[in-house]
Amino acid sequence: MVVPEAVRTRPRVRYARISALVSSVAATAVATLGPLGVVDSATLAPTAAEAAEPAEPAGPPAPQAEPSRGAAVLSAAESTPYDAPIPTPSVEPVPEAPLPADSGEGRRAVFSESQQRVWLVGRGGEVRRTYPVSGSIYDNLDPGSYEVFSRSEQAYGIDDSGEMRFFVRFTVGDNAAIGFHSIPTKDGRRLQTRAELGTPTSHGCIRQALPDAKAMWRFAQLGDAVVVVA
Missing domain, CATH: 4.10.910 (30s ribosomal protein s13; domain 2)
Structure with a gap:
């Protein structure tokens, strides 16, 4: 077959x-x-191994791996200076309210009725502190020069109108002394907020935030000058 x-x-x-x-x-x-x-x-x-092992056919050279484009992009990204400091824009400081002209000389406390603000001035004329306050809603304090004549760390208003701290008196009104003190409290509650400072709210005295009332207490001693300007 x-x-x-x-x-x-x-x-x-x-x-x-x-x-x-x-x-x-x-x-x-x-x-x-x-x-x-x-x-x-x-x-x-x-x-025997050489004779037994068949010769491998010669083939084309193995292709070389090319770097991927993504690797190049990653390398460039890694070299980007992300840690470089970013410049901070400059912020101009808000200027403080200037001391009123014709407000006296030397060491003194200055109160402006129109600005509802106080300045504590040192002997050399430098402003040590300035802050908003709340003066009287009545016209019962005339501009002029006064002196501190009495101080009380704790006091009470007439007709049970409230409790106040760090009272610095420099003149007398129709019914009671007039001076600087903290915002009054009654039954544990303040009679006004700190946000209302800068507008008239009192019946004669000058109300201050508690930190400012403490600063006035340390600054104004008996006999020190107080200047009130319109």
Whole structure:
């Protein structure tokens, strides 16, 4: 029976048999020609592993990996100086209210009825402190120069009108003394808020926030000058 070419089985290469044959031929050649000095036994005797291992076909060189564009972008981003200091815009300080002109000389406390503000002035004319206050809603204090004549760390208003602290008196009105003190409290509640300072709310005295009342208490001693300007 004739087997068609298409179905003939391709012969399988027997690498083990080839290796044995090559080794046998090499041994015979060395034994025959070696004593004559014709063949170098080290040259003709391949190892069994070399004879058995088939030669790999030479292929094209492995392609080199190209750096991705994303890696380049990341590298550039990493080098960006994010830690560089950001300049802070300069902020101009808000100027304080200037000391009124013609408000006396030397160490004194100045009260402006129109501005509802107090200035504590040192001996050299420097302003040590200025802050808003609440004067009288009535016209019962004339502009002029006065002196501190009485001080009370705690006092009470007439007709049970409230409790006040750090009272510094410098003149007398129709019914009671007039001076600087803290915002009065009654039944534990303040009679006005600090936000209302800067507008007239009292019945004759000059109300101050508690920190400012303490500052006035430390500053104004008996006999010190108080100047009231319109």
